[in-house]
Amino acid sequence: MTTLTAALPNIFSTLEHDHKKCVSKALDTAQHLCVVRGVQLTPIRLQVLELIWDSHKAVKAYDLLDRFKLQQQAAKPATIYRALDFLIEQGLIHRVESLNAFVGCNCSEHQHELLLLICKHCHEVDERPAPKVMAVLSEEFSQAGFIAYSKAIEAQGICLKCQQSQDEQNSLTGRTDLSVNLKPYSVFDLSQD
């Protein structure tokens, strides 16, 4: 079993992922960075960050608001959006553009460009550094004479964990293919007409 899970690239596999540790590392880093930068990680901002780190799924602002309200009943959208703005500015979370949602950044202490692997099935987001991709991207930019100020590489797909649990289901139901319910990203090509 250990060998199996050790082989899994998916870092959130429940068998090897200690989420409490993961969260406390993220919060510690956040505290540290804010102190160093002389910015305030206020109770509201910290609470929102904690809510985001509740899972590795991308969360919607209004879902955060609903959960935030359990503690601060009078909270309004602006409360959440302001906290989100701050956290994004400080690189502590990412905005997932293709979902209008937010996810904790798991390497906020480093300068980095981001590759987000977004699972359509479980909605977890796996953030990867992907330096090779970024190097090639930079080449493209300079070829185009383009000065890039932000890069958001977001890929929608199915994570390994969900592929596997789907495989299990399929072995029971007789289904063989996950992709039947999904449209591949490009289904037409007339270039060889």
Added chain:
Amino acid sequence: MTTLTAALPNIFSTLEHDHKKCVSKALDTAQHLCVVRGVQLTPIRLQVLELIWDSHKAVKAYDLLDRFKLQQQAAKPATIYRALDFLIEQGLIHRVESLNAFVGCNCSEHQHELLLLICKHCHEVDERPAPKVMAVLSEEFSQAGFIAYSKAIEAQGICLKCQQSQDEQNSLTGRTDLSVNLKPYSVFDLSQD
């Protein structure tokens, strides 16, 4: 002059870009693809496509609606969104996730993954095939055991044309740097603490 403009990677440079030709090519391709695929490029869908191709800027749905209303006063959001859905499905336009906006696809006849260079200044979007980027990306996916169904690579920055026109302005105003008004995508790195 010809040599100068010929050296410009920016394909929308007004000096070399015949937009009428560009649009009619796009519309012809769209018509052709729809016939081949047996789907209907209805008057509404065609009109919306034309409105989008009015420029190479990304357009908002409600801006399209406003312009559409000049011809069909009673039009409602659903009219536009339905047309947009169709055009996206057919690969005739792209949704720019980071802007909640839409832009014509300039190579809809080919299967392709997209690299969108989005100019913060003029809002034009330069779509590039970028096969190298995509190859490296695919490597990343397989390393992660991730099955990707869509890729949207969107980079925000300043296109060459705007850099140049800004340079001209700066030579008059004495400014030297475009980036002063812009936040680079990563301004902090504590990794060498």
Added chain:
DNA sequence: ATCAAGGATGTTATAATATAACATCACACT
């Protein structure tokens, strides 16, 4: 000790983006 300045938050309202749900229409096939 006041007072001004700046940052954070509270509060109300509204803007901007997008979809649901159901009715109707038009055309194609039988």
Added chain:
DNA sequence: AGTGTGATGTTATATTATAACATCCTTGAT
């Protein structure tokens, strides 16, 4: 004529995000 399908019309509403202005709190200058 009847039926099915895809497109559109129409109303309403959901979802996401920001504007604008008031208040409060800390800090530092006078």
